[in-house]
Amino acid sequence: MAEMPLLHHRLALSLHHHHHLLLLPPPTTTTKRLSQRILKITMSTAASSHSPSTHQHSLDQQQQQQKDQVLRYHNQTKHNFNNYARGPYGLDWANQPNPFRRYVSSPLLPLLHPPSPNSPATTRDGSPPPLYHTVFNSLPSPKPISKTTISQLFYDSLALSAWKTTGFSTWSLRVNPSSGNLHPTEAYIIAPPIDSLIDHSFVAHYAPKEHGLEIRTEIPSGFFPKNFPKNCFLIGFSSIFWREAWKYGERAFRYCNHDVGHAIAAVSMAAAGLGWEVKVLDGLGHDELEKLMGLDVFPEFKIPSRPVKGKMPEIEFEHPDCVLLVFPSGTSDFGVDYKGLSLAISQFSTLEWKGKPNLLSKEHVCWDIIYRTAEATKKPLNIFNQFIVAPFLGSGDISESSYKGFSLREMVRKRRSAVDMDGSTTMARETFYQILLHCMPSGFGSGEKQRKQLALPFRTLSWDCEVHAALFVHRVVGLPKGLYFLVRNEEHLDDLRKSTRSEFKWTKPDGCPDELPLYELAKGDCRELSKRLSCHQDIASDGCFSLGMVAHLEPTLHEKGSWMYPRLFWETGVLGQVLYLEAHAVGISATGIGCFFDDPVHEVLGVRGSKYQSLYHFTVGGPVIDKRIMSLPAYPGPGVDA
Known part of the structure; x- marks a missing residue:
């Protein structure tokens, strides 16, 4: 039985001595090797068939250059213990971008302000x-x-x-979250x-x-x-x-x-x-x-x-x-x-x-x-793309009592990003499983394996699921602390097992629903590990659980094209939004974590190369409320110059 302590001790030593984690080839070398490998395959395939047309050869070459650029970007923008991705050293507050785009002189049509979600439980047409x-x-x-x-x-x-204010500054929050509350969308x-x-x-x-x-x-x-x-x-x-x-x-x-x-x-x-x-x-x-x-x-x-x-x-x-x-x-x-x-x-x-x-x-x-x-990553027009609306599949309920009875409108508007977590709030095992059920792309009841995105809100996306989750379980009552893996596309299961550490157990945890593809990899206290991996942020270890979203990266780019690269991040954002809403719906909070040490995360899992890459981290737990910050209504705001 592969217990966490031995694995955790070995990883902790690696984390303590930063240079041990950098024995993998540096990003530029990795990119060149990947590019050369793909190029060899392309040339080999071309040599074994009829000579392609000049146009097709030019197109293949362009697509190869695009994939090379994506892999170059991905590797260049990784954080490592002794080398963060390039960015401004200090913030130029005088040039902080205005978070609100306006089209000056275009007519503005005001929209209605719906009744508060907390008002009597009826909509305008009288239905609940x-x-x-x-x-x-x-x-x-x-x-x-x-x-x-x-x-x-x-x-x-x-x-x-x-709106939030400390007396010294005032800023707005939105229903849709954003990294750094900067709202580029x-x-x-x-x-x-x-x-x-x-x-x-x-x-x-x-x-x-x-x-x-x-x-x-x-x-x-x-x-x-x-x-x-x-x-x-x-x-x-x-x-x-x-x-x-x-x-x-x-x-x-x-x-x-x-x-x-x-x-x-x-x-x-x-x-x-x-x-x-x-x-x-x-x-x-x-x-x-x-x-x-x-x-x-x-x-x-x-x-x-x-x-x-x-x-x-x-x-x-x-x-x-x-x-x-x-x-x-x-x-x-x-x-x-x-x-x-x-x-x-x-x-x-x-x-x-x-x-x-x-x-x-x-x-x-x-x-x-x-x-x-x-x-x-610009996507070309595809006139042969099929627009398919698949049947709606439900996500399954095993612990409806975990939810606090909020309406959907209450839930989406009360969502907030926790700044700190208390390090003490716990979660029932059944609640944990219920949250993960709503994180699955294919819903339940079809008898099919998880792969197609048929459940809300994943059904909005037009491709099969490519994102999984490596979970660090800290405070889930009835579930041992340790490292777990949620397989969101079961066609990848065998490959994931081969691509990760050989000592991982890959066993279903106690009480886990048969239809939830969650696996225990190793037992042990991984609070310090998850904190260090997420840029030394306490919030990654002070919640009930945290996770890294692991995407099936290089094969997806190779099969579909470089334009899938941003879409893999979209998929992580959709999953992150579900985690935000689920956390609030059971009475706690969550936060997305964009800062993490990419290759050390891969080292923990044992993955090599660019087949699987961690794209986004998340943490779920009990929030610490900063009482120095006052909340003000969204509309009307505190003033036009706030």
């Missing part, structure tokens, strides 16, 4: 609001699209949730006419501080009837890399894509409360997304050859990430003609776009590798 945990098993009847429901969708997903709605709001089809930017829509342009009336069923609209997301890079430097591209995932899940959960489904339109490419949201109005940003500092207003451009189709649940017998949709979107460049984006900072720093990687 769904309880948080119930939407994981079935959605309520779909509400009509109107000013009321669109207002509620944004209010419960992307709006402000509160911007949102757009592309919709047909909406009752009581606007009488023509339009594109608008969502302004969270005002809780309103800035109208960017009017679009042709035939756009929606020709391309989508009735009662559909689109939500688009873009990222302003500068907002995140101001604080985090080169690693910011990772964090921006975490935030996209959180935003996707936030919209999916809020839509679920209205009886609406959400799905990424993943056949569209970068160029289509840019035109659809009117982001081609930004001046072209020329990437410098090295990091530079100065006045670069063009660096504040918005990079298009994705567009979500929102439609009534039960609408499943339709497809999307991406060729026709792309043709219709190509006409958007000729429309009259209103508003000029505000300047966010006076001076900037360009970390050139962020923008090279963004170029390398």
Whole structure:
């Protein structure tokens, strides 16, 4: 039996003597070897078949260069004990980016402020609001699209949730979390006419501080009837890399894509409360997304050859990430003609776009590798992509009593990121298993293995699950302390066992539901270990459990393309959003952790190369409330200059 103490002692020694963990090849060497290996395979395959056309050879070469760039970025931006990823040494407070994008001179349509989630338990139409945990098993009847429901969708997903003040400074919080509360993610709605709001089809930017829509342009009336069923609209997301890079430097591209995932899940959960489904339109490419949201109005940003500092207003451009189709649940017998949709979107460049984006900072720093990687991960149009709405699968209940009876609306708006954890709060084993059930992509009851993303909110994503979780269990009553692994795609199970330490047990823990693919790897107290791995942060060891999200990285890039790299981070963000909501729903809290030592985490697991990589850490436990900080209502805020 592989007990944790021996393993833990060996790892602790490695952690204590930092240089022992750096015996693996340095990132640049690893990248070159990976590139050479892939190139050899490509050349070998090409030699054994007919000579490819010049065009195909050029395309293969371009795709190889893109994957090389992604692996170069990923390795260069790893943190290690004696070498953090490059970033600003100290914060330039004078140039802190404005967290609110506005399109100056574009018309602003105010949205409604729905009743407080704590008000009497009825919605505007008199029906009771769904309880948080119930939407994981079935959605309520779909509400009509109107000013009321669109207002509620944004209010419960992307709006402000509160203001905080210490007397010296004031800052806002949002329903969707963000690394460093910097909010690089911007949102757009592309919709047909909406009752009581606007009488023509339009594109608008969502302004969270005002809780309103800035109208960017009017679009042709035939756009929606020709391309989508009735009662559909689109939500688009873009990222302003500068907002995140101001604080985090080169690693910011990772964090921006975490935030996209959180935003996707936030919209999916809020839509679920209205009886609406959400799905990424993943056949569209970068160029289509840019035109659809009117982001081609930004001046072209020329990437410098090295990091530079100065006045670069063009660096504040918005990079298009994705567009979500929102439609009534039960609408499943339709497809999307991406060729026709792309043709219709190509006409958007000729429309009259209103508003000029505000300047966010006076001076900037360009970390050139962020923008090279963004170029390398641009997704091409795929007119053959199949738009499939799979049957809704519930996530399963084994401990409904773990939940505190909050409505979904209460839950999404009360979510907060814990700054500290108390180091004493415990969790029942059944509650732990219940949380993990809601973290599974395929739901339960189908008899199939976990792989396809069919459960809420993972069903919004269009690819099979590629992200797992390595769990450090600290304070779960009835479960031994130690290292565990949650296999979220069971097709990877055999490979994971072969790719990790040979002494790991891979046994099901006591009381674990048969349908939950959770495995105990090794017993032992790993509080100090998890703390050190997460950049020496106490919060990783002071909760009930913490975890690292481990993605199936290099094979996914090789099979599908470099454009999957940001999508793997989106998947971690969606999973992180579920962990946030689950923690609050059982009466505790959670926090995402973007700072961790990448390769030391891999050393703990025993994984080599880039097949499996840790992309995001998380911790769940009892929060410590800082009583020096006062909370103020989200709307009206404390003042326009706050």
